Amino acid sequence: MSAAAEPLRDTDLGESELEARVRSLWRTPRGVIGWLSSVDHKQIALRYIVTAFFFMGLAGIGAVVMRLQLATPDAHVVNPDRYDQLFTMHGSTMMFLFAVPIMQAVGLYFVPLMIGTREVAFPRLNAFSYWNYLFGCLFLWFCFFSNNGPDVGWFSYTPLSLSQYNVGHRADFWAQMITYTEVAGLSVAVIMIVTVFKMRAPGMTLDRIPLFTWSSLVTAFMIVFAMPAVVVVSTMLILDRMVNTHFFDSSLGGDNLLFQHLFWFFGHPEVYFIFIPATGFVSSIIPTFARRPMFGHTAVVLSLVATAFMSFGLWVHHMFVTGLPRLGESFFTASSMAIAVPSGIQIFCWIATLWSGRPVFRTPLLFVLGFIFNFVIGGLTGVMVASVPLDTQVHDTYFVVAHFHYVLIGGSVFPLIAAVYYWFPKVTGRMLSETVGRWNFWIAFVGFNLAFFPMHILGLEGMPRRVYTYSAEMPWGTLNLLSTIGAIIFASSFLLLLWNIVRSLRRGEAAGPNPWDGDTLEWATSSPPPPQNFTRIPVVTSLTPLWEHRETLPAVAGLRVDRREVLVSTLTEAEPDIRESSPEPSIWPLFAAIATGCTFLGSIYTPWAIIYGALPVTITLIGWFWPKGTKEDES
Amino acid sequence: MKPRVVLDVAPLPENSFGSRTLTWWGTIGFMCLEGMGFALAIGAYLYLRVLQPSWPMNIPPPDLLPGTIVTVILLISVIPNYFLEHWARAYDMAKVRIGLVLMTLLGIAPVIVRTFEFPALRERWDTDAYGSITWFLLGLHTTHLITDLGDTAVLTVLMFTRHGENPRRFSDTSDNAFYWYFVVLTWLPIYFVLYWLPRIG
Numbered sequence: 069m070s071a072a073a074e075p076l077r078d079t080d081l082g083e084s085e086l087e088a089r090v091r092s093l094w095r096t097p098r099g100v101i102g103w104l105s106s107v108d109h110k111q112i113a114l115r116y117i118v119t120a121f122f123f124m125g126l127a128g129i130g131a132v133v134m135r136l137q138l139a140t141p142d143a144h145v146v147n148p149d150r151y152d153q154l155f156t157m158h159g160s161t162m163m164f165l166f167a168v169p170i171m172q173a174v175g176l177y178f179v180p181l182m183i184g185t186r187e188v189a190f191p192r193l194n195a196f197s198y199w200n201y202l203f204g205c206l207f208l209w210f211c212f213f214s215n216n217g218p219d220v221g222w223f224s225y226t227p228l229s230l231s232q233y234n235v236g237h238r239a240d241f242w243a244q245m246i247t248y249t250e251v252a253g254l255s256v257a258v259i260m261i262v263t264v265f266k267m268r269a270p271g272m273t274l275d276r277i278p279l280f281t282w283s284s285l286v287t288a289f290m291i292v293f294a295m296p297a298v299v300v301v302s303t304m305l306i307l308d309r310m311v312n313t314h315f316f317d318s319s320l321g322g323d324n325l326l327f328q329h330l331f332w333f334f335g336h337p338e339v340y341f342i343f344i345p346a347t348g349f350v351s352s353i354i355p356t357f358a359r360r361p362m363f364g365h366t367a368v369v370l371s372l373v374a375t376a377f378m379s380f381g382l383w384v385h386h387m388f389v390t391g392l393p394r395l396g397e398s399f400f401t402a403s404s405m406a407i408a409v410p411s412g413i414q415i416f417c418w419i420a421t422l423w424s425g426r427p428v429f430r431t432p433l434l435f436v437l438g439f440i441f442n443f444v445i446g447g448l449t450g451v452m453v454a455s456v457p458l459d460t461q462v463h464d465t466y467f468v469v470a471h472f473h474y475v476l477i478g479g480s481v482f483p484l485i486a487a488v489y490y491w492f493p494k495v496t497g498r499m500l501s502e503t504v505g506r507w508n509f510w511i512a513f514v515g516f517n518l519a520f521f522p523m524h525i526l527g528l529e530g531m532p533r534r535v536y537t538y539s540a541e542m543p544w545g546t547l548n549l550l551s552t553i554g555a556i557i558f559a560s561s562f563l564l565l566l567w568n569i570v571r572s573l574r575r576g577e578a579a580g581p582n583p584w585d586g587d588t589l590e591w592a593t594s595s596p597p598p599p600q601n602f603t604r605i606p607v608v609t610s611l612t613p614l615w616e617h618r619e620t621l622p623a624v625a626g627l628r629v630d631r632r633e634v635l636v637s638t639l640t641e642a643e644p645d646i647r648e649s650s651p652e653p654s655i656w657p658l659f660a661a662i663a664t665g666c667t668f669l670g671s672i673y674t675p676w677a678i679i680y681g682a683l684p685v686t687i688t689l690i691g692w693f694w695p696k697g698t699k700e701d702e703s
Numbered sequence: 704m705k706p707r708v709v710l711d712v713a714p715l716p717e718n719s720f721g722s723r724t725l726t727w728w729g730t731i732g733f734m735c736l737e738g739m740g741f742a743l744a745i746g747a748y749l750y751l752r753v754l755q756p757s758w759p760m761n762i763p764p765p766d767l768l769p770g771t772i773v774t775v776i777l778l779i780s781v782i783p784n785y786f787l788e789h790w791a792r793a794y795d796m797a798k799v800r801i802g803l804v805l806m807t808l809l810g811i812a813p814v815i816v817r818t819f820e821f822p823a824l825r826e827r828w829d830t831d832a833y834g835s836i837t838w839f840l841l842g843l844h845t846t847h848l849i850t851d852l853g854d855t856a857v858l859t860v861l862m863f864t865r866h867g868e869n870p871r872r873f874s875d876t877s878d879n880a881f882y883w884y885f886v887v888l889t890w891l892p893i894y895f896v897l898y899w900l901p902r903i904g
Contacts, residue, residue, distance in 0.1 A: 258732035313835035321832030623706035626713030
């Protein structure tokens with residue numbers, strides 16, 4: 069099995085020749101086919117990010133339309149049926165098609181750079197996951213635009229979503245497209261775990277892993293153990309609807325609460341799939357702008373892990389009004405309050421870092437400060453609704469809508485926008501405008517609070533969720549109008565962000581490799597990063613490698629340059645262990661995703677589609693895995 | 704930033720087995736998420752069972768024979784599977800080919816017997832919740848049997864071509880054998896839940 073001749077290695081070439089050689093080796097081929105065949109984690113992550121923001125825009129427009137409908141009593145901007153579709157699409161898109169994928173996508177882009185490797189583990193699976201995700205998004209929104217959008221809420225509760233109450237295929241589209249896009253989320257989670265476990269640069273021991281990477285790893289574990297629940301429950305739902313199973317039919321032994329248990333077993337951790345990566349953004353940004361390492365690094369890591377574990381023990385607090393036993397409710401009240409402790413530890417560590425540093429108040433840090441303010445409000449109302457009597461009172465009112473928007477937008481979207489300002493220079497090589505950024509922050513902050521704070525009061529005044537209008541006799545008009553004005557201001561902050569991005573892409577100031585003087589490895593390479601990420605894999609000697617080594621970076625030699633090669637290291641000590649080949653670009657993941665998508669789509673109309681679809685899926689998978697005689701396959 | 708070479712990795716191997724490789728960890732990842740799916744489905748079974756005064760709802764427990772035959776076949780298959788993994792690690796092509804053919808046959812056998820298991824449940828999926836969840840559990844495991852059989856069959860063909868002469872393919876064979884343990888192992892609690900739990904009461 070030994071090679072006939074010694075392969076070409078990086079030690080055989082000068083620095084500039086090596087750079088050119090490795091760049092050409094890792095480059096995505098030109099042309100449409102090349103573009104469709106890309107397995108570069110950066111390109112795929114960017115596609116995820118652009119797609120997720122696009123669908124966030126659609127769901128955001130949907131939110132503005134809903135707010136216009138609610139701005140005044142007895143309004144007729146949309147009819148009740150359209151309104152039902154709007155809030156279902158808004159919730160489903162924001163949770164399934166935007167928040168979780170974009171958090172994973174930022175990880176897909178930056179984690180390999182932060183841990184000093186050239187690619188993720190299983191790059192073709194990564195490409196496959198993106199195409200699945202894209203087709204799932206397109207199918208779902210196509211249904212909406214053809215007036216066939218799901219209309220039973222983002223959690224699609226039974227019995228409302230069963231065939232006797234929901235004729236046609238609206239709930240089927242929800243069930244199958246959620247399963248389909250979750251295949252993408254699960255694949256990316258496995259990719260992330262293996263990448264962080266086995267592909268860290270030599271010397272990046274567990275205690276030297278950057279906090280954002282920790283957050284991506286912890287989130288990936290949560291996804292692996294929580295997301296199968298939504299796949300199981302949405303599959304059971306479509307089976308009940310299509311082939312007359314009776315999982316949720318109480319007249320034949322089924323139970324509607326089973327749906328809720330399974331859905332929220334996934335649904336509550338899902339909130340933390342979104343929040344934990346956001347804390348990773350915050351923990352990346354604060355040390356850079358506070359000009360000191362993170363205070364309580366280990367405490368923050370342990371808090372992430374604790375939050376992840378505890379998030380699996382909270383789901384029943386979504387079901388407090390379903391008449392469950394009191395003892396069970398008490399347990400879930402306690403756990404729902406207890407999870408505030410690790411989040412609180414993180415917040416204190418961030419404040420301590422800022423307190424003891426020399427903070428530089430640039431746009432990313434402003435958004436982080438906005439996050440801390442908003443998230444604390446959302447966290448406090450979270451502790452309130454963890455209490456059964458209070459939850460019973462405000463359940464299904466706008467108080468809950470206010471709470472979870474403070475947690476999700478305040479806790480995740482503000483850090484996400486901070487991350488856009490922070491890492492945009494790395495991705496594009498250009499800075500975003502600081503002046504526009506500050507306007508962006510203040511408009512977002514004011515608009516967000518104006519839109520959502522009044523909802524607390526509306527909820528306490530008894531305004532229920534998911535009503536498409538209310539009569540003029542109810543005392544809700546003024547606050548609703550205020551909320552709508554806030555929503556429009558908040559939406560305009562995104563337009564400003566978009567304008568800043570478009571303008572900066574063409575005319576932004578050149579960024580250089582490390583414009584913020586960051587301490588993690590993504591800032592060691594050029595902006596934008598070359599296809600190979602690093603011409604030489606770095607060697608890590610501290611938690612803040614770029615503050616440790618200001619002139620030269622310790623690096624590895626001895627990798628082959630006649631094939632795509634990555635370094636596989638040991639799990640805890642990150643000692644180099646194997647030089648493994650990394651798959652070259654391939655069109656087959658796209659074909660496999662098309663075959664899978666058609667199978668899922670067909671299965672909405674007939675269960676036989678699973679049988680018919682098995683053949684093309686098998687053929688495309690064989691095409692994907694069958695060796696093509698390249699050096700990556702054969703050596 | 705200018706690199707300063709401090710470490711030479713040229714002497715490292717280009718292939719390995721088990722937990723040293725990426726694929727092994729990827730397999731573990733998929734086992735975890737699929738295992739979670741099985742656990743939740745079993746949880747749903749137990750949940751529905753608790754709600755009913757009698758279980759199965761209106762019929763006797765399923766016929767033991769086909770499920771037990773599948774269990775015996777799966778347990779026996781662990782032995783050649785163990786040897787196959789061992790031969791793959793030794794890069795012994797002749798034995799690996801034999802082992803893969805044998806494992807393909809041992810993948811086909813339980814699928815054939817499985818077709819008798821569905822009728823042995825004694826009712827259809829659309830009769831009541833008992834029928835629904837038992838078909839669901841059995842269907843979930845059958846999907847795993849069939850996908851692993853497909854994977855093993857393709858790998859078997861591959862090992863008879865020129866592409867087989869590659870250390871990486873032996874590592875793939877080892878990972879494929881590893882996954883088969885998972886297919887066997889997940890069957891045991893499902894077998895217990897489907898066939899013995901209704902008899903215990």
